[in-house]
Amino acid sequence: MSSSVPKIGCQHFKSLVKQILAENNTLCSALCDILDNVHGIGAIIDDFKAICDIRYEYDDTSLYKITITDNIIHGFKDIHKDSTQNPLNMGHIRIGQSTDDRETSEFGTGLKKALIFLSKNAEIFTRCVDDDGNISFVRVVFDFVEMANRINRRDA
Secondary structure, eight states, X not given: OOOOOOOOOOOOHHHHHHHHHHSOOOHHHHHHHHHHHHHHHHHHSTTOOOOEEEEEEEETTEEEEEEEEEXXXXXXXXXXSOGGGXXXXXXXXOTHHHHOTTOOOSSSOHHHHHHHHHOSEEEXXXXXXXXXXXXXXXXXXXXXXXXXXXXXXXXX
């Protein structure tokens, strides 16, 4: 008689989306989660006042687009890194989340969960300043439906 040990993997993106959509989210709570990032950065940079601009566009009678801009000079830090080191990864973990009480991001999922709750597609355009002072611009596109339907969770 042979026995095999099953492979236990991580949560599939599809189940994560289902979980997020079942939470008690609202437009207000989602916007607060998005703005939390800007507020947190403003709190840890001395003599910096974070400013955000939110614009809404409607298509007929429904919300079509939300555009949020901020004055964070470095944009998303580490946006060029891979996997869990990238701030847009659902499993992203940073040292500041557990060591700096001035930071508002405890789990690092608020922005991503808000985007999933608000839309089926999201785009982030950000300026990126690396540690050497090099400036680049990055566009990240999320197609949450396509991501949830991928067979291999590692591809999400």
